[in-house]
Amino acid sequence: MTHQAAKLVFWGVRGSTPTLERDTWRYGGNTPCLELTTGNGTRFILDCGTGLRMLGNRWTKNQSSSGGNGIDAHLLVTHYHWDHIQGLPFFQPFFDAQNSFHFYSFQSKYLGADSLKKVLEAQLASPYFPVDVGMMSAARTFREVTSGEKWEVAGTQITAAWLNHPQGCLGYRLDTPGGSVVYATDNEPGVAECDQNLRQLAQGADVLIYDAQYSTEQLATTRKGWGHSSWLEGVKVAREAKVRNLVLFHHDPESSDKVVDGFLSAARLEFPSSWAATEGMSISLSERGVDVALRESRVGQRRRLRFTATVSGQSEDGKAFEEKATVRDLSLQGAYLCLQHRPRLQSEVKVVIEAAGEKNSSSVLSLRGTVVHFDPGREKSQHGVGVVFSEEIDPGIPRD
Numbered sequence: 001m002t003h004q005a006a007k008l009v010f011w012g013v014r015g016s017t018p019t020l021e022r023d024t025w026r027y028g029g030n031t032p033c034l035e036l037t038t039g040n041g042t043r044f045i046l047d048c049g050t051g052l053r054m055l056g057n058r059w060t061k062n063q064s065s066s067g068g069n070g071i072d073a074h075l076l077v078t079h080y081h082w083d084h085i086q087g088l089p090f091f092q093p094f095f096d097a098q099n100s101f102h103f104y105s106f107q108s109k110y111l112g113a114d115s116l117k118k119v120l121e122a123q124l125a126s127p128y129f130p131v132d133v134g135m136m137s138a139a140r141t142f143r144e145v146t147s148g149e150k151w152e153v154a155g156t157q158i159t160a161a162w163l164n165h166p167q168g169c170l171g172y173r174l175d176t177p178g179g180s181v182v183y184a185t186d187n188e189p190g191v192a193e194c195d196q197n198l199r200q201l202a203q204g205a206d207v208l209i210y211d212a213q214y215s216t217e218q219l220a221t222t223r224k225g226w227g228h229s230s231w232l233e234g235v236k237v238a239r240e241a242k243v244r245n246l247v248l249f250h251h252d253p254e255s256s257d258k259v260v261d262g263f264l265s266a267a268r269l270e271f272p273s274s275w276a277a278t279e280g281m282s283i284s285l286s287e288r289g290v291d292v293a294l295r296e297s298r299v300g301q302r303r304r305l306r307f308t309a310t311v312s313g314q315s316e317d318g319k320a321f322e323e324k325a326t327v328r329d330l331s332l333q334g335a336y337l338c339l340q341h342r343p344r345l346q347s348e349v350k351v352v353i354e355a356a357g358e359k360n361s362s363s364v365l366s367l368r369g370t371v372v373h374f375d376p377g378r379e380k381s382q383h384g385v386g387v388v389f390s391e392e393i394d395p396g397i398p399r400d
């Protein structure tokens with residue numbers, strides 16, 4: 001039996017608090033929110049951080065363009081820290097009576113019965129928000145779940161398990177007909193029961209999304225006890241539980257894109273199928289396996305042109321390559337290249353552009369960048385590759 005692919009989209013990947021600093025733009029600054037749509041169209045939302053606002057706007061827009069049928073979705077909330085609930089008041093579909101939502105979370109000992117319902121009402125209470133929860137006209141149901149619980153929603157099996165985090169946090173596994181996704185964020189290793197829960201939850205998963213907020217040094221020293229983890233712990237879990245893909249998630253607000261790049265390349269040396277969660281990243285899961293894509297993220301004005309550049313990098317199979325490629329458009333931020341090789345998404349490339357007829361180093365522009373986009377290309381047997389430049393490098397040609 002063939003199933004349609006399930007699709008996972010990242011709307012928020014930042015931990016703790018949103019970031020607006022320029023050097024965090026490439027991975028993104030919104031706090032945790034993921035959208036999972038299964039092959040039969042069932043919609044899940046994993047956490048309700050600030051990324052939820054953009055997801056809501058997208059759904060509302062699609063809803064009005066498709067004739068306006070009601071939206072029905074299931075929201076799984078891991079815990080009640082701000083970064084996982086802050087998007088709730090700004091989710092447009094809550095304010096439409098034809099929509100209905102099913103919430104799942106645990107009973108907090110600080111809040112008692114109906115914990116999530118109370119959280120939602122408190123967020124919209126005076127003096128914290130201009131309108132009260134009565135304005136949310138969509139139907140809402142709340143279900144309390146706990147560690148070890150399994151339930152089914154329209155052909156998808158869901159399992160919850162405790163992770164180690166201050167005031168508690170649930171990890172979720174969703175087994176869809178297209179593949180399995182494990183969402184395990186906000187977890188600190190070192191508590192035997194939770195370490196075991198995590199490995200059990202992640203066993204053989206197609207995609208494991210894991211808390212990689214800190215460097216290994218921070219986790220061992222200054223950030224011990226803060227409830228988070230590192231890329232290296234993610235690699236260990238991924239190996240032990242034999243997962244197929246590891247996605248580093250919940251980036252620290254103080255981590256620039258460069259810092260996250262460093263975590264990812266370190267993780268890839270140990271576990272090649274690693275990715276760093278990026279706003280707009282999507283993963284489709286089907287019997288054919290897992291396919292990762294990034295949204296085109298260059299925002300600078302682009303100049304269309306056509307000239308050659310020497311491009312070196314790493315191809316999908318991990319081998320180094322160098323070739324003369326065609327630059328098809330260019331901005332101060334990045335370029336679109338046509339290449340024979342297929343470089344890996346999120347890997348580093350070097351682009352050397354030489355001005356025609358000039359041989360001295362002042363006319364050579366040598367740039368380091370990251371592969372942020374991939375498409376089949378505009379020409380036969382070529383790949384279209386979007387690159388964002390990170391820095392200019394010394395071309396290594398002696399001046400005369």
Ligand SMILES: [Zn+2]
Nearest residue numbers: 015016083186
């Ligand atoms: Zn968090």
Ligand SMILES: [Zn+2]
Nearest residue numbers: 079081165186
């Ligand atoms: Zn937390």
